[in-house]
Amino acid sequence: MHDYFTCYKILVTTAMANEEFNPNRAIPDNGNYFGIPLSPEEAALVLISAPWDATMAVRAGSSYAPDAIIEASRHVDFFEPMAPYSWRKGIATAPIDYSIQDMSHRLRADAVRVIKVHDDLGSSAFDHLVYERSLRRVNEASDVVNENIYEQSKEWLQKGKIVGLVGGDQSVAYGHIRAVGEKYGSIGLLHIDSNLDLREAHQGFEHSHASVMYNVLRDVPAVESLVAVGVRAFTPEEWERAEGDSRVKLFTGQSIWARHFEGVNWSTIVDEIIAALPENIYISLDVDGLTIECSPHTGALVAGGLRFPEVVYLMGKIVDSGRRIVGFDLSEVVPDVDDKTDAMIAARMLYNMCSMALKNHPAPNVL
Numbered sequence: 561m562h563d564y565f566t567c568y569k570i571l572v573t574t575a576m577a578n579e580e581f582n583p584n585r586a587i588p589d590n591g592n593y594f595g596i597p598l599s600p601e602e603a604a605l606v607l608i609s610a611p612w613d614a615t616m617a618v619r620a621g622s623s624y625a626p627d628a629i630i631e632a633s634r635h636v637d638f639f640e641p642m643a644p645y646s647w648r649k650g651i652a653t654a655p656i657d658y659s660i661q662d663m664s665h666r667l668r669a670d671a672v673r674v675i676k677v678h679d680d681l682g683s684s685a686f687d688h689l690v691y692e693r694s695l696r697r698v699n700e701a702s703d704v705v706n707e708n709i710y711e712q713s714k715e716w717l718q719k720g721k722i723v724g725l726v727g728g729d730q731s732v733a734y735g736h737i738r739a740v741g742e743k744y745g746s747i748g749l750l751h752i753d754s755n756l757d758l759r760e761a762h763q764g765f766e767h768s769h770a771s772v773m774y775n776v777l778r779d780v781p782a783v784e785s786l787v788a789v790g791v792r793a794f795t796p797e798e799w800e801r802a803e804g805d806s807r808v809k810l811f812t813g814q815s816i817w818a819r820h821f822e823g824v825n826w827s828t829i830v831d832e833i834i835a836a837l838p839e840n841i842y843i844s845l846d847v848d849g850l851t852i853e854c855s856p857h858t859g860a861l862v863a864g865g866l867r868f869p870e871v872v873y874l875m876g877k878i879v880d881s882g883r884r885i886v887g888f889d890l891s892e893v894v895p896d897v898d899d900k901t902d903a904m905i906a907a908r909m910l911y912n913m914c915s916m917a918l919k920n921h922p923a924p925n926v927l
Contacts, residue, residue: 586634592653593910594636595634605724606723608725611656612661621895636911648927649925663705670694670698673694674691674698695764709732709739724888727893731769733772734767737749737887741783743886746782748786750837751844752845758773759795769891777805785809788808790816792862811829827873827877830873830874837883841885843875846892851864859894890910
């Protein structure tokens with residue numbers, strides 16, 4: 561028998577589902593991104609979530625991002641001039657697996673112990689004693705999380721949906737990129753980030769947020785090109801790895817700003833970026849790829865970055881070129897209790913990513 565609160569929730573949910581969705585009114589608080597009352601089966605685009613950030617080296621907290629972005633997304637206005645009314649094809653929210661978040665929080669102490677030993681900053685004899693076990697627990701859990709994301713993504717891709725992923729840290733993109741690559745056979749990866757993420761097993765973590773693109777290039781043969789835009793922090797080894805891999809094309813933050821200073825406009829640079837991409841494109845967007853005012857609490861603050869309108873313009877021009885956005889992820893958002901900047905800007909960016917992905921999708925309107 562249902563208790564009072566369960567019955568009330570069922571009644572409210574049913575009422576919202578039966579009421580015509582109207583983005584001109586206040587958006588309902590129904591636990592869905594943008595308050596859109598559609599099931600994944602009904603929508604053309606499905607958003608899955610990965611509240612995981614166990615291996616973050618500087619500042620954890622992105623495991624709370626999906627919930628914070630869902631709340632902030634209720635305040636996003638729906639009309640996007642570069643992709644008007646794309647939302648009518650449907651954006652749905654897949655159920656969030658909170659066991660991922662529980663595991664992330666439970667293993668954070670193990671991850672911190674491993675990081676301390678690697679950095680040799682205040683590590684104790686006990687830290688060293690249990691290092692191997694702590695590292696193994698985190699690595700095994702990371703495998704479980706990425707397999708979970710892979711299976712979720714694969715399920716909806718097989719049903720013909722566009723699938724977007726909301727992290728968590730960027731390590732969770734690995735499982736999603738695997739699934740999208742298998743679905744389409746050949747994809748180009750547009751990587752917007754402050755870092756190259758080409759480190760091998762950073763700090764011992766096999767699925768580190770700093771290793772995700774190394775893992776993707778090693779394990780996902782469908783990725784025919786990786787176009788990194790706005791990257792501006794890299795180790796010598798990462799730089800050499802990128803320079804030695806014909807699949808990798810760099811548009812560093814330093815080169816973009818230098819060309820701006822020399823009078824080259826963003827439109828010209830965007831044309832060059834698009835020319836390096838194939839027909840099917842996956843966008844992996846770490847918010848620290850943007851300027852700092854867009855994500856002041858993220859775990860990896862690096863001066864510089866792309867401005868919000870530049871990223872929106874880039875995505876719009878990709879779609880206008882006839883290319884398709886076949887998958888995407890948004891990661892590294894660290895929400896703050898008092899300052900809603902990170903979540904609000906991330907929600908707006910997520911909406912733009914959804915809108916651009918849906919623009920050329922042949923699905924009929926369902927709203």
